[in-house]
Amino acid sequence: MKTLEPDQISLLLNNKGCEHALYLSYICENLRQFGDYSLVTNRLTTYPQTIEELLNVLLNEVYAIIDNQSLVDAFFKLLIISTVGILESDIVNLLQHFMNKTTDENNQILINRMIWSTLQRHMKTFLDTTWMDGHQLVIYRHASIEQILRKRCLKENADEIRSLNSFMAQFYHKYSTIKDFSFRRIPYHYxxxxxxxxxxxxxxxxxxxxxxxxxxxxxxxxxxCTKQLSFTDDPFNQRAYLCHICAMQFKLGPYTMAKSSCLICTNMIMGGNMTQTNALRREARVCQKHGSIGYPHSIQCIICKSLRPKVTGTAPSVTDPVPLNICFDCWFAGGAIPRCCGFELE
Structure with missing residues (x-):
């Protein structure tokens, strides 16, 4: 504001939109990047009087200046889909993979740090940075710009939104530079x-x-699964099992022993592998859809889906299927009623 002449300040303050601090901040940021000072007065007369109109004007200018409009669209879409922002260290690699996801090796589109710097300079009005878990992320300056871009770029296209989230999950899984941050974001995008x-x-x-x-x-x-079960052990209310191979490979959860892991949340159940009654666990049971058609004569591993005869009347063996449980928290969260512990994956 100190660099503007009195008549220019008057023009700015006479704009009704400047009653709002957010509107004023967008204009000040835009003027700061405006190259020709002699044209500032004319520039001030072109600003509309609402935030939405102003942002659309500024966005139109960005699209007019930057040759590669598909790159601008890609960045805006990915930043919207990220919800928390994009790692500064990932942006170039992210755009490179996104722009070339359907191209062959001979027709690759080059995205490098110089291209990103140019893009960032023109879009600076709309962007900001923040820190999360010690990592710098690029975010939108305000929710208002995200709302406008969501309407403008995504247009509530459910198929495209799912496709973008799928891409983000795959990128975080394979290519991101900061694994501890990326691996926490994968479940959201899946x-x-x-x-x-x-x-x-x-x-x-x-x-x-x-x-x-x-x-x-x-x-x-x-x-x-939301299926409520009966109180009898039958084909419609089956005990859930894990085959001995999946049990030995700890397939049920990332860091707990199979016999003591909750089938649903994978957390360890204290004393879950002990035979006596335990108030912290409940039997894991599944409906016929998630179990074996031949139950109780045959049972199905909840992980690998392999079928095998149900063991009866013999001494325990290391190859026996492992009966599974759920923790008290998951039982209570599920309504504290007999309910299928399988997962709906479609």
Whole structure:
């Protein structure tokens, strides 16, 4: 404001939009980047009087200046989909993979640090940075710009939104430079992409160790089957089992022993592998859809889906299937009623 002449300040303050601090901040940032000082007065007369109109004007100018409009669209879309921002260290690599996801090796589009710097300079009015867990992220300056860009770029296209989330999950899984941050973001994007099979498999893998217990529980409980079971052991109310191979490979959870892990949230059940009654556990049971058609004569591993005869009347063996349990928290969160512990993956 100190660099403006009195008549220019008057023009600025006479704009009704400047009653709002956010509107004024957008204009000041835009003027700061305005190259020709002699044209500032004319520039001040062109600003509309609402935030939405102003942002659309500024966005139109960005699209007019930058030759590669598809690159601008890609960045805006990915930043929207990220919800928390994009790692500064990932942006070039992210755009490179996104712009070339359908091109062959001979027609690759080059995205380097210089291209990103140019893009960033023109979009500076709309962007800001923040820190999360010690990592710098690029974010939108305000929710208002995100709302306008969501309407403008995504247009509530559900298929495109799922596709973008799928891309983000795959990128974080394979190419991100900061694994501890990226691996915590993968479940969100799997869920938003409706990739439920991949979501459950990931949360049961060792790669998901960085996902917090609360987040893990929330993601997995949302996928739990809603089928209510009877009180009798029959084909419609089957005991859930894990085959001995999956049990030995700890396939049920990322860092707990199979016999003491909750089938739903994968957290360890204290004393879960002991035979006596335990108030912290409940039997894990599944409906016919998630169990074996031949139950009770045959049982199905909840992980690998292999079928095998149910062992009866013989001494215990290391190759016997492992009966599974759920923790008290998951039992209570599920309504404290007999309910299927399988996952809906479609």
């Amino acid at each position: 869920e938003q992409a409706h990739m439920y099979k991949e979501l459950v498999a990931y949360l049961r893998s060792s790669e998901s160790r960085g996902v917090s217990r609360t987040d893990r529980q929330a993601y997995l409980r949302r996928r739990r």
